[in-house]
Amino acid sequence: MKILVAIKQVAARDSQFKVDASGHWVEESDLSFEINEPDAYALEEALQLKERHGGEVVALCAGPARAVSGIREALAKGADRAIHIEVEDLTQFDALGVARLLAKAAETESADLLLTGLQSDDLGYGQTGVILAELLGVPHATIIMAVEKQDGSIRVKRELENGWFQNVTLPLPAVLAVQSGISKLRYATLMGIKKAKSKEIRRLTASDLGVPPSLNIVMERVYTPEKTKRTELLDGDPKQAAAALVEKLKFEARVL
Amino acid sequence: MSSVLVVMEQNAGAWHRMSWETLAAGQEMARQLGVEINGAVVGADVSALASELASKRLNRVYAVTHDLLGQYSPDGMTAALEQLIRKTAPDFVLFPHTYQVRDFAPKLATRFGQTLVPDVIGYRLSGQDLVLVRQLFQGKLNADIRFKSDGVRFASIQAGAFRAEAVEAGQAQVETITPDLNPGLIRTKAEEPFREAARAVDLSAAELIVSVGRGIGEKENLPLVQELAEALGAELAASRPICDNGWLPMERQVGSSGQTVAPKLYLAVGISGAIQHLVGMKGAKTIVAINKDPNAPIFEVADYGIVGDLFEVVPALIEEIRKVKG
Numbered sequence: 001m002k003i004l005v006a007i008k009q010v011a012a013r014d015s016q017f018k019v020d021a022s023g024h025w026v027e028e029s030d031l032s033f034e035i036n037e038p039d040a041y042a043l044e045e046a047l048q049l050k051e052r053h054g055g056e057v058v059a060l061c062a063g064p065a066r067a068v069s070g071i072r073e074a075l076a077k078g079a080d081r082a083i084h085i086e087v088e089d090l091t092q093f094d095a096l097g098v099a100r101l102l103a104k105a106a107e108t109e110s111a112d113l114l115l116t117g118l119q120s121d122d123l124g125y126g127q128t129g130v131i132l133a134e135l136l137g138v139p140h141a142t143i144i145m146a147v148e149k150q151d152g153s154i155r156v157k158r159e160l161e162n163g164w165f166q167n168v169t170l171p172l173p174a175v176l177a178v179q180s181g182i183s184k185l186r187y188a189t190l191m192g193i194k195k196a197k198s199k200e201i202r203r204l205t206a207s208d209l210g211v212p213p214s215l216n217i218v219m220e221r222v223y224t225p226e227k228t229k230r231t232e233l234l235d236g237d238p239k240q241a242a243a244a245l246v247e248k249l250k251f252e253a254r255v256l
Numbered sequence: 257m258s259s260v261l262v263v264m265e266q267n268a269g270a271w272h273r274m275s276w277e278t279l280a281a282g283q284e285m286a287r288q289l290g291v292e293i294n295g296a297v298v299g300a301d302v303s304a305l306a307s308e309l310a311s312k313r314l315n316r317v318y319a320v321t322h323d324l325l326g327q328y329s330p331d332g333m334t335a336a337l338e339q340l341i342r343k344t345a346p347d348f349v350l351f352p353h354t355y356q357v358r359d360f361a362p363k364l365a366t367r368f369g370q371t372l373v374p375d376v377i378g379y380r381l382s383g384q385d386l387v388l389v390r391q392l393f394q395g396k397l398n399a400d401i402r403f404k405s406d407g408v409r410f411a412s413i414q415a416g417a418f419r420a421e422a423v424e425a426g427q428a429q430v431e432t433i434t435p436d437l438n439p440g441l442i443r444t445k446a447e448e449p450f451r452e453a454a455r456a457v458d459l460s461a462a463e464l465i466v467s468v469g470r471g472i473g474e475k476e477n478l479p480l481v482q483e484l485a486e487a488l489g490a491e492l493a494a495s496r497p498i499c500d501n502g503w504l505p506m507e508r509q510v511g512s513s514g515q516t517v518a519p520k521l522y523l524a525v526g527i528s529g530a531i532q533h534l535v536g537m538k539g540a541k542t543i544v545a546i547n548k549d550p551n552a553p554i555f556e557v558a559d560y561g562i563v564g565d566l567f568e569v570v571p572a573l574i575e576e577i578r579k580v581k582g
């Protein structure tokens with residue numbers, strides 16, 4: 001089975017953000033980046049499917065030059081090769097634009113299965129996989145918590161709301177948007193890191209793919225949200241703050 | 257005539273409550289834009305739901321009905337709504353940002369060459385157009401989004417962003433629409449929804465809850481919050497990553513995929529406050545947050561907060577609680 005996994009590099013989870021001078025995005029120079037968490041789970045699922053059924057895992061990433069470190073990590077974890085769509089400024093593409101880039105690159109591969117993460121930790125659009133399926137003319141399923149390969153089809157466990165689930169069967173090829181927590185993430189081994197250095201990264205540009213920048217929707221302004229609720233912050237050293245909180249819990253909230 | 261269309265969600269004949277919040281948003285937007293407001297409900301037999309919807313302030317209710325829509329599928333839903341939208345040509349189409357909408361709305365927007373603006377928390381008027389507000393970086397920043405292309409605009413509304421009680425009553429005509437669908441169109445085969453093994457803990461009945469998030473760092477640190485819960489006589493709950501990692505069982509997960517709780521006290525330790533977590537605990541009477549990041553979105557819902565390292569604050573808190581409780 002040939003599996004394509006879309007991975008995006010996003011700012012590390014604990015980042016503190018500063019809006020950049022344009023006001024349209026954040027200052028990236030002092031951020032560190034990592035593979036978007038749901039995408040890391042999609043990659044993990046792809047690697048496990050390959051271990052069970054054989055085949056090939058190809059990582060697919062649209063992003064600037066820095067994204068190569070994410071691609072290398074995917075290769076070190078076990079992806080066989082990668083495609084890097086080099087886009088210096090991703091803000092020139094909206095969710096549909098990015099999916100068009102990925103779809104064009106995916107068309108050159110004819111994979112059996114395409115995996116994406118459910119959503120990105122930066123923009124949180126949660127659309128890439130679904131749009132990709134529509135552009136490729138293949139079925140999809142989202143919020144995937146388990147994948148079971150069958151003959152010519154795939155049976156997946158979808159998460160519904162409030163702790164409910166549902167199994168769905170799709171013919172292949174198909175796109176799955178994978179939810180965080182589907183399995184346990186592996187670490188790259190030293191051996192894997194060494195091997196990754198010789199693995200192929202095919203570089204493409206948006207113009208190679210014939211996809212011009214496109215924005216149906218634009219981020220006009222990025223800003224720190226105004227607080228609408230006044231949280232009573234309890235100051236002092238930990239001991240003082242704890243004592244003050246206990247007072248509040250006893251006399252105001254009356255839960256002690 | 258220009259219009260806003262609100263696509264309501266129903267499952268097995270019951271409304272998804274976020275549908276009403278979205279309808280409230282739609283009514284308000286349509287009034288300010290000075291355009292018509294219409295509602296749609298989709299299913300195999302939705303006559304009862306459609307007449308209930310017709311008692312709201314709407315110009316028209318579209319009952320989109322077909323046997324193949326009895327069970328949700330992204331293919332069936334997309335085809336049905338595509339036909340409705342081509343026929344009625346609304347300017348704006350609004351959805352509640354539910355798991356189901358996540359599953360088909362981006363596909364539908366793509367059919368129109370458009371990009372859905374998902375998970376909207378607010379808006380402002382800009383001439384005859386809307387500028388939509390949504391969150392970035394899991395609620396740390398906001399962005400104003402403007403539509404750039406012509407044609408129908410698609411957006412989905414975040415849980416809790418508008419108040420369901422604000423929906424205005426009225427009277428509308430019901431129009432039944434039967435889309436042209438055939439079984440070959442629907443490529444996925446869905447089975448009956450199910451739950452995992454019965455829940456041993458019912459957090460919804462708990463009066464006091466201590467909830468732990470990724471800030472705890474490692475499984476080995478969990479006894480610290482367990483001790484806090486015991487000192488308070490509280491149940492222990494968690495955010496999703498803690499359950500994903502298998503550090504606590506999934507039945508202790510609070511949020512849109514887990515349990516919804518409404519205790520007297522919800523003490524969030526090392527939880528950032530992502531919307532999927534907030535929807536599960538916003539109803540708590542008193543919310544306390546302990547977090548080292550003063551900008552964490554959890555402080556947007558917290559009544560009391562301590563900004564600091566939980567590994568210093570929690571031991572101090574346990575000690576103070578023990579003093580009071582004796």
Ligand SMILES: Cc1cc2nc3c(=O)[nH]c(=O)nc-3n(C[C@H](O)[C@H](O)[C@H](O)COP(=O)(O)OP(=O)(O)OC[C@H]3O[C@@H](n4cnc5c(N)ncnc54)[C@H](O)[C@@H]3O)c2cc1C
Pocket residue numbers: 013118119143468469470471472494495496497498509510511512513514515525526527528529530531532533536546547548549552564565566567
């Ligand atoms: C479809 C869908 C469904 C979801 N369902 C759920 C759900 O049901 N429930 C749920 O919880 N999530 C759910 N999520 C995930 C959600 O989006 C968040 O990713 C998750 O809630 C984050 O958990 P967290 O706050 O524990 O972790 P993080 O967001 O990583 O936050 C950790 C926090 O700990 C703080 N911290 C770190 N170290 C310390 C320290 N030493 N002292 C004090 N504070 C510290 C940090 O400042 C940060 O604010 C869902 C997501 C999706 C897409």
